[in-house]
Amino acid sequence: AQTVTQSQPEMSVQEAETVTLSCTYDTSESDYYLFWYKQPPSRQMILVIRQEAYKQQNATENRFSVNFQKAAKSFSLKISDSQLGDAAMYFCAYLTQGAQKLVFGQGTRLTINP
Amino acid sequence: GAVVSQHPSRVICKSGTSVKIECRSLDFQATTMFWYRQFPKQSLMLMATSNEGSKATYEQGVEKDKFLINHASLTLSTLTVTSAHPEDSSFYICSARDQGKAFFGQGTRLTVV
Numbered sequence: 001a002q003t004v005t006q007s008q009p010e011m012s013v014q015e016a017e018t019v020t021l022s023c024t025y026d027t028s029e030s031d032y033y034l035f036w037y038k039q040p041p042s043r044q045m046i047l048v049i050r051q052e053a054y055k056q057q058n059a060t061e062n063r064f065s066v067n068f069q070k071a072a073k074s075f076s077l078k079i080s081d082s083q084l085g086d087a088a089m090y091f092c093a094y095l096t097q098g099a100q101k102l103v104f105g106q107g108t109r110l111t112i113n114p
Numbered sequence: 115g116a117v118v119s120q121h122p123s124r125v126i127c128k129s130g131t132s133v134k135i136e137c138r139s140l141d142f143q144a145t146t147m148f149w150y151r152q153f154p155k156q157s158l159m160l161m162a163t164s165n166e167g168s169k170a171t172y173e174q175g176v177e178k179d180k181f182l183i184n185h186a187s188l189t190l191s192t193l194t195v196t197s198a199h200p201e202d203s204s205f206y207i208c209s210a211r212d213q214g215k216a217f218f219g220q221g222t223r224l225t226v227v
Contacts, residue, residue: 044221101160103160107157
């Protein structure tokens with residue numbers, strides 16, 4: 001079974017600085033999708049970024065980018081120019097083939113210091 | 115992106131009663147929807163996969179008779195917590211996929227007193 005591990009329960013960063021959230025996963029599948037989701041205090045899950053495993057190019061969405069290392073099974077999220085609104089829980093997730101289920105990591109709570 | 119609407123956002127019920135939570139895909143059709151449960155400061159745990167026109171698929175350890183799922187149309191799935199007990203108090207979230215991306219409802223905070 002696939003597993004997703006986020007080893008940083010909490011992270012903090014100064015406003016306008018850059019922060020990287022770590023995620024590793026374990027799978028025997030060759031093709032899959034990886035996601036980062038943000039959950040602010042409202043608890044609404046918001047899609048931040050998606051990466052297709054077959055693509056070598058790292059996904060980028062404005063200030064958010066990923067470092068996808070398929071061989072190492074690593075999928076980190078970099079947030080540039082951090083803003084107060086970025087404060088939230090961040091979940092890394094893996095989409096399984098077949099059953100198409102999302103498997104979530106434990107989450108990282110990100111605090112932005114003004 | 116696509117919109118998934120979940121209702122109600124909060125509900126308080128008495129022990130022994132049943133509560134129904136609705137999940138709607140507003141601007142797309144979803145043959146499959148997913149129901150999650152999230153305990154405080156924890157991650158999302160998949161409870162079941164809701165399949166339009168057929169039985170739901172439950173994850174191991176989830177009681178089918180307690181958490182009834184109905185997916186009668188391409189835009190609506192419902193989760194009914196039957197004979198609720200205080201330990202069922204939690205945050206429930208539904209999800210549906212559109213064009214390869216999963217979108218989530220706003221969640222329902224259930225409190226059983």
